[in-house]
Amino acid sequence: MSVFTLRNPDISLQVRTLGAEIISLRSTEGHEQIWQAGPEWPRHTPLMFPVIGRTVDDIIRHKGREYPMTQHGFARDHEFEVVDSSDSTLTLRLQDNSQTRQMYPFSFQLTTSYRLEGRTIYVRHDVANTGETDMPGSLGWHPAFMWPGHQGDTAVLEFEREEGPTIGRLDPTKVLLLKESATTPLSGKTLTLSADTFSSGALCFLNLNSRSVAFRRASGPNLTVSFPEFQHLTVWKAANADMLCLEPWYGTPSPEGFRGELADKPYQFLLSPSAQRSFSYSVALN
Known part of the structure; x- marks a missing residue:
């Protein structure tokens, strides 16, 4: 495993080749934005591929055969190869191999690119089907951002647009999507955050209208x-x-x-042979 540091005059970013995971994001003022894998949760910003959460019995089924699948998929625990790097950019790639095919019987290429521009990091994942059959899958990002003083600091999350009246719920132990929904905790476009916000588990905003959220904290820059x-x-x-x-x-x-x-699992993508799909996100320090 190697760790790459990207820098510009405004921010610095550290990415490790294991899981193509961001492990640090700092502004020039010195504020660390990324959770440093403490005992409460041992990761930083894992990539979720080719599944999100868990599957029933930790198994996927394809053409009548069963394959074991770990929570959030295997990408976060595999070494990515370095394709290209510079002071402010990095490209990493994961190719299917004998280990991945034991869990996910498809040929694929997952390329992850990072770029710094001002006080913003841009990340893009390109998923390519390199096999001869249709390839189903899911992709997600699981970043943990620092929230100093979470027990006494009332922070807010501002959604870009107003959302619907209900949210999805997860089984907190099995990490499966429950059939029952819950009433949205939003007031207009604002979610007020406190230590009690997550007493019933994660908040799943499904089929969003928004495509961005602003996290406003009392300590450190907003993002x-x-x-x-x-x-x-x-x-x-x-x-x-x-x-x-x-x-x-x-x-x-x-x-x-x-x-x-x-x-047949709902919500995921389906790539035909030779097809590719891109997923991007960014984090801006305000």
Whole structure:
């Protein structure tokens, strides 16, 4: 595993080749924006591919065969190869191999690119089907941002647009999408955040109208996360942790009770042979 540091006059970014994971984002003022993998949650900003959350019985099914699948998929735990790098850019790639095909019987190429511009980082994932059959899948990002003083600091999340009256719910243990929805906690476009906001688990905003959210904290700079190609956003925090996860999803965890073919799971993408799809997001420090 290697760690790359990208810099410009405004910000610095550290990315490790294991999982193509961002492990640090700092402004020139010295504020660390990324959760530093504490005991409450041992990761930073994992990539979720080819599934989000879990599948029922931790299995996917394709053409009648069963394959074991880990929570959030395998990309976060695989080494990416370096394609290109410079002072302010980095491109990494994961290709299917004998290990991935034991869990996900498809030929693919996942290319992840990072770019710094001013006080903004831009990230793009290009998913390509390099096989001869249709390839179903999901992709999401699970970044944890620092929230100093979360127990006493009333922070807010400002959505770009007003959202619907209900949100999705996850089983907190199995990480599956529940059939029952919940009433939205938004007031207009604003979600007021406190330690009690997540007493019932993650907040899943499905089929969003918004394509960006602004996280406003009392400590450190505000930040805006934009995710133009993603359908959903999940907001979560680990108990007693100075962090907040803002997770753009294309796809969802398996619905509870779903034991069908992977290609029939709702919300995900389906790539025909030789097809490619791009997913991008950005984080701007304000």
